[in-house]
Amino acid sequence: TIILVSYLDSQLHTPMYFFLSNLSFLDLCYATSIIPQMLVNLWGPTKSITYGGCVLQFFFALDFGATECLLLAVMAYDRYAAVCQPLHYAVIMHPQLCQNMVLTAWLGGLGSALMLCSLTLRLPRCGHREVDNFFCEMPALLKMACVYSKVMEVMVFALGVILLLVPLSLILISYAIITQAVVRIKSTAKWHKILNTCGSHLMVVTFFYGTIIYMYMKPQNSISQDEGKFFTFFYTIVTPTLNPLIYTLRNKDVKSAVKRILYVEKR
Known part of the structure; x- marks a missing residue:
């Protein structure tokens, strides 16, 4: 709905809704890569997945997941430009830059996935065939390996810094x-509008980064299996499901656009 409304309503042809449409599509893909197989295993008599299906998942x-980390940082920069550089916003956030x-x-997420996936799948399994999780995730697959890989540990940590800590730092700086700019604004109406827009993004960032950093930046042997499943469920399914609600229920522009589109269709 967000993607269609952003495309059909000309008033939403702005960088903010361009990024939001990409985030919506990304979350749709993210959830689709996990939920169907999870539901099949929950409802079916066998809890299994083919090797090829596990690799693809x-x-x-x-x-x-990596793409969303980077995209949330891009959206934070967009909010910074809109609030702190309003007169130059159209020049700064021109379509080509967006x-x-x-x-x-997208390319950063693809590159990191190719590296981590190839390194993880090369590790010997020693006959283990059971993934103790509701989908094929890297920490669960690493625990199946019968050898310790220092290279893998360094790669996971390095990419964790690049994809998690660096974007999060940029978001917090933005x-x-x-916050400094908002404090100086005297107009209460404009102040509330900025808080609503930025508050939605900050809420998504808190949910997503908080759980995924806990999973990937903490030593794997210090995380229990049940604890890992809970945090994994939160950032892979709960957060992508909540994102559209967080962004639309607090957004008057989207609500107005939906009403305009429905009014035109009725006429």
Whole structure:
């Protein structure tokens, strides 16, 4: 719905809704790569997945998760430009730059997924065939390996810094500057509008980064299996499901656009 409304309503042809449409599509892909097989295993008599299906699920979950990390940082920069550089916003966030930033996020996620997936699948399994999780995720697959890989540990940590800590730091810096700018605004109406827009994004960032950093930046042997499943469920399924609700229920522009589109169709 967000993608269609952003495309059909000309008033939403702005960088913010371009990024939001990409996030909506990304979350749709992210959830689709996990939920169907999970439901089949929950409702079916056998809890199984083919090796090829496990590899594909592992790769796409990594790809979409890494892309979302980068895309949320891009959206934070957009909010910074809108709030702190309003007069130059159209010049700063021109369409070509927006497309390049989104493309960089998608390619960054794809590159990191290819590296981690290839390294993880090369590890010997020693006959283990049971993934103790509701989908094929890297921590669960690493625990199946019968050898310790220092290279794998270094790669996971390095990509964790690049894909998690660096984007999160940029987001926090952006919002620190935004907070300083908001404090100086005297208009209450404009102040509330900025808080609603930025608050939605900050809520998504808190849910997503908080759980995924706990899973990937903490030593795997210090996380229990049940604890790992809970946090994994939160950032792979709960957060992508809540994202559209967080962004639309608090957004008057989207509500107005839906009403305009429905009114035109009725006429």
